[in-house]
Amino acid sequence: MSANLFHDGVDILHGQRRLWSFHGGVHPPQHKHESTNLPVIRAELPERLILPLHQHIGEPAEPIVQVGDKVLKGQMIGRAHEFLSAPVHASTSGTIVDIGEYAVPHPSGLNATCIVIEPDGEDRGLEHPRVGDYLQLAPSALRNLIREAGIVGLGGAGFPSYIKLNPGKLDGIDTLILNGIECEPYITCDDMLMREYPREIIAGLRVMQHALQARVCVLAIEDNKPEAFRALHDAALHEAGIEVILCPTIYPQGSEKQLIKVITGKEVPANGLAIHIGIVCHNVATALAVHHAVEHGRPLVSRYVTVTGAGVSQPRNLDVAFGTPVRDLIIQCGGDPAAVKRLIMGGPMMGYALHSHAVPVIKTTNCIIAATEADIVPPRPVMPCIRCGACADACPVMLLPQQLYWYAHTNDLDKVQEYNLFDCIECGCCSYVCPSNIPLVQYYRYAKGAIWTKEREHEQADIARQRHEFRLDRLAREKAEREARRRLKKASLAKNQDKTPHTEEAVDND
Amino acid sequence: MQFDSPTSPHGHARTSVTRVMLRVIYALIPGIAAYIYFFGWGVAINILLACVVALVCEGTVLRARSRPVWPFITDGSAVVTAMLLALALPPLSPWWLTLCGTAFAIVVGKQLYGGLGYNPFNPAMLGYVMLLISFPLEMTSWTAPQMLLDVKLGLIDAATAIFAGRLPEGLPIDAFTMASPLDTLKTQLLLDQTVSNVIATSPIFGNIGGKGWEWISGGFLVGGLWLIYMKVISWHIPAAMLGALFAVAAIFYLIDANTHATPWFHLVSGATMLGAFFIATDPVSAATTNPGRLVYAAGIGILVYVIRAWGGYPDGVAFAVLLMNMTAPTIDYYFRPRVFGHDRK
Numbered sequence: 001m002s003a004n005l006f007h008d009g010v011d012i013l014h015g016q017r018r019l020w021s022f023h024g025g026v027h028p029p030q031h032k033h034e035s036t037n038l039p040v041i042r043a044e045l046p047e048r049l050i051l052p053l054h055q056h057i058g059e060p061a062e063p064i065v066q067v068g069d070k071v072l073k074g075q076m077i078g079r080a081h082e083f084l085s086a087p088v089h090a091s092t093s094g095t096i097v098d099i100g101e102y103a104v105p106h107p108s109g110l111n112a113t114c115i116v117i118e119p120d121g122e123d124r125g126l127e128h129p130r131v132g133d134y135l136q137l138a139p140s141a142l143r144n145l146i147r148e149a150g151i152v153g154l155g156g157a158g159f160p161s162y163i164k165l166n167p168g169k170l171d172g173i174d175t176l177i178l179n180g181i182e183c184e185p186y187i188t189c190d191d192m193l194m195r196e197y198p199r200e201i202i203a204g205l206r207v208m209q210h211a212l213q214a215r216v217c218v219l220a221i222e223d224n225k226p227e228a229f230r231a232l233h234d235a236a237l238h239e240a241g242i243e244v245i246l247c248p249t250i251y252p253q254g255s256e257k258q259l260i261k262v263i264t265g266k267e268v269p270a271n272g273l274a275i276h277i278g279i280v281c282h283n284v285a286t287a288l289a290v291h292h293a294v295e296h297g298r299p300l301v302s303r304y305v306t307v308t309g310a311g312v313s314q315p316r317n318l319d320v321a322f323g324t325p326v327r328d329l330i331i332q333c334g335g336d337p338a339a340v341k342r343l344i345m346g347g348p349m350m351g352y353a354l355h356s357h358a359v360p361v362i363k364t365t366n367c368i369i370a371a372t373e374a375d376i377v378p379p380r381p382v383m384p385c386i387r388c389g390a391c392a393d394a395c396p397v398m399l400l401p402q403q404l405y406w407y408a409h410t411n412d413l414d415k416v417q418e419y420n421l422f423d424c425i426e427c428g429c430c431s432y433v434c435p436s437n438i439p440l441v442q443y444y445r446y447a448k449g450a451i452w453t454k455e456r457e458h459e460q461a462d463i464a465r466q467r468h469e470f471r472l473d474r475l476a477r478e479k480a481e482r483e484a485r486r487r488l489k490k491a492s493l494a495k496n497q498d499k500t501p502h503t504e505e506a507v508d509n510d
Numbered sequence: 511m512q513f514d515s516p517t518s519p520h521g522h523a524r525t526s527v528t529r530v531m532l533r534v535i536y537a538l539i540p541g542i543a544a545y546i547y548f549f550g551w552g553v554a555i556n557i558l559l560a561c562v563v564a565l566v567c568e569g570t571v572l573r574a575r576s577r578p579v580w581p582f583i584t585d586g587s588a589v590v591t592a593m594l595l596a597l598a599l600p601p602l603s604p605w606w607l608t609l610c611g612t613a614f615a616i617v618v619g620k621q622l623y624g625g626l627g628y629n630p631f632n633p634a635m636l637g638y639v640m641l642l643i644s645f646p647l648e649m650t651s652w653t654a655p656q657m658l659l660d661v662k663l664g665l666i667d668a669a670t671a672i673f674a675g676r677l678p679e680g681l682p683i684d685a686f687t688m689a690s691p692l693d694t695l696k697t698q699l700l701l702d703q704t705v706s707n708v709i710a711t712s713p714i715f716g717n718i719g720g721k722g723w724e725w726i727s728g729g730f731l732v733g734g735l736w737l738i739y740m741k742v743i744s745w746h747i748p749a750a751m752l753g754a755l756f757a758v759a760a761i762f763y764l765i766d767a768n769t770h771a772t773p774w775f776h777l778v779s780g781a782t783m784l785g786a787f788f789i790a791t792d793p794v795s796a797a798t799t800n801p802g803r804l805v806y807a808a809g810i811g812i813l814v815y816v817i818r819a820w821g822g823y824p825d826g827v828a829f830a831v832l833l834m835n836m837t838a839p840t841i842d843y844y845f846r847p848r849v850f851g852h853d854r855k
């Protein structure tokens with residue numbers, strides 16, 4: 001591979017910044033080349049697009065269209081009212097045929113409100129005003145534009161990006177990291193995007209840099225993507241202040257805190273945010289979306305999605321309009337949805353199994369794995385924990401998964417928290433290496449859920465108790481006041497019996 | 511349409527308890543080979559016998575506890591326990607000694623505590639200590655290394671010795687046994703001999719340790735290093751145990767070389783290497799955090815020296831391991847790694 005990285009006889013890694021490493025991590029089989037052989041094409045538009053109003057972290061958007069309305073591609077159909085929210089746009093032109101509950105991508109297989117569009121086949125776009133020179137815009141106006149374009153973190157988290165483009169109280173941040181790591185096996189959508197749009201990604205990075213007033217920009221790519229690295233390296237060759245760097249492949253390097261450690265050597269405090277140490281991380285696909293929004297006024301209506309796994313005969317990346325059902329993508333890639341054993345949204349390490357292939361692609365969908373027996377190891381018997389510590393050696397957060405398991409398993413919710421359960425990023429490294437096949441992450445999710453439920457109950461009980469106490473308080477106060485009034489009245493009555501009678505009215509009126 | 515929908519991660523590394531245990535067994539091979547080379551076929555017979563007994567006991571108890579038998583019989587842990595115990599027994603031990611020890615290790619030391627993963631003590635060492643206390647004579651009559659013998663014992667001879675308690679040509683077993691090097695050193699030092707004197711006068715000593723023992727220890731060392739390389743065990747326990755033993759031995763050696771053996775001698779004698787790489791590292795009964803492992807294993811190293819130098823038994827590995835097993839949960843509680851993003855406490 002390193003041979004690829006010699007450019008005109010010069011080792012282009014020469015002079016790269018020093019990299020750090022994080023504890024643990026694993027090297028699962030990559031399975032990436034399967035989906036990088038075919039060029040990216042647009043996914044066919046389905047008969048109906050199902051657009052959930054909640055495709056991000058935060059509050060769902062609220063519909064601003066009605067059944068029967070005609071919409072154009074890029075037209076806003078769901079508005080974000082809250083601070084932590086993102087709007088939703090029509091991903092093609094057509095007619096709104098329903099607003100109702102549909103199955104959405106979610107680990108628990110729940111239904112949520114979606115707007116359904118029947119495409120008219122013309123894919124007519126709304127005319128968007130051009131911004132001109134974004135450098136002339138006030139940072140808040142720039143952020144608002146990005147918010148209105150519906151841009152959220154496209155690496156998988158779906159956090160509204162405009163919030164992470166705000167330096168807050170700082171004049172500017174220290175380092176802006178653009179995450180092109182893509183460390184999960186199977187997924188190649190960022191890889192393809194970087195190969196095809198290096199200049200646009202750098203342009204988007206510049207916009208982000210401007211919004212954050214970042215001193216340094218670092219674009220990090222894992223060394224299993226030499227083509228992407230070369231493309232971006234060339235695109236950034238004459239750009240001052242942008243470093244494109246190659247990191248040795250290891251999972252979960254793409255996780256924000258781990259990547260920050262690798263690049264800066266700094267650890268984000270456990271209860272803090274990256275920005276507290278002057279660093280912000282964005283995904284490369286997000287940078288491209290920002291570029292499109294700022295340069296062309298185009299809101300986020302589609303993305304690259306890797307469709308792979310042994311269940312499809314032509315694994316590849318597709319440019320997919322949001323709302324396209326997963327089923328259509330599998331068929332387009334030569335798969336039979338009925339023959340798929342497990343349908344995974346996301347990567348094999350952190351993705352979740354879908355309950356139905358009717359769910360749509362949303363903003364955070366980076367990969368669909370149509371898995372068959374060839375991809376999944378058949379479940380092996382779960383053995384007792386032998387305390388071998390392989391899990392602890394693999395944990396990138398330096399937790400003690402065996403102890404967490406022990407306490408989660410015995411339902412000791414205080415102890416699991418003492419062992420920092422809530423620092424667990426659910427990366428799955430511990431489960432991956434456990435010789436006893438214990439589904440450790442499942443236990444941690446369960447324990448987290450149990451603690452949240454308990455806390456909520458606690459809170460509710462607190463609220464109820466407060467209400468009750470407040471009511472008793474009020475009753476007692478009222479009683480005391482009545483009592484006082486009566487006494488006052490009595491006293492003045494007694495006084496007035498031997499004085500003038502007109503003061504009695506005054507007392508009564510109090 | 512429904513798919514099977516277990517939660518992430520959807521993949522798993524090629525690993526299993528059986529795989530781990532198999533690797534431990536492979537790693538024992540060089541040491542066992544050297545052991546057989548120097549002490550004859552009795553070693554192999556002991557191992558085989560112990561393995562059979564262990565599997566029978568394990569299966570019987572699992573059935574009695576109505577636990578699934580197959581996955582636990584094939585996990586390899588009973589075999590490892592049996593092998594470790596057999597390696598700690600004198601090479602021509604009578605068959606019932608091996609049988610009692612192994613049955614005790616598996617039934618009491620492991621299954622009564624709840625089976626794989628739940629035993630607080632190393633079962634092999636528990637079996638060994640039970641034997642040492644109950645049958646001290648049998649447990650200390652060590653066979654002499656083959657090169658010191660006039661008669662070579664073949665496979666059949668060894669089997670007869672073990673199962674029938676007889677030796678060929680009517681020779682008593684005593685003709686083949688003598689005290690082990692650690693034992694010899696200990697008794698002789700009590701008789702006010704100097705270390706160099708003892709080593710010079712007794713034929714059982716080699717260049718740095720007991721004759722043959724140097725090679726056996728070397729075999730276990732090689733196997734152990736391979737286990738570290740294969741990431742089956744971490745370096746913490748062997749390094750800390752050997753380091754601590756060496757350091758303590760060195761201190762006393764420097765204080766008085768006449769009454770204290772060299773630190774090298776301690777490293778290659780008795781069960782030091784076997785203990786450091788295969789016994790103290792038994793994950794179930796050892797400390798599980800890496801900082802904890804350092805403390806735990808250093809404790810073992812120091813205790814081994816203390817028992818060897820001042821205790822009532824020639825070797826102290828088994829007692830040291832059991833004593834530190836007791837402290838493992840406490841050590842794990844107090845010695846935890848720093849969590850990412852947290853300050854050092």
Ligand code: SF4
Nearest residue numbers: 385386388389391434
């Ligand atoms: S890897 Fe599995 S068996 Fe080993 S300590 Fe962790 S949970 Fe226990």
Ligand code: SF4
Nearest residue numbers: 395424425427428430
């Ligand atoms: S899932 Fe949690 S405990 Fe397991 S390795 Fe990842 S961070 Fe550590």
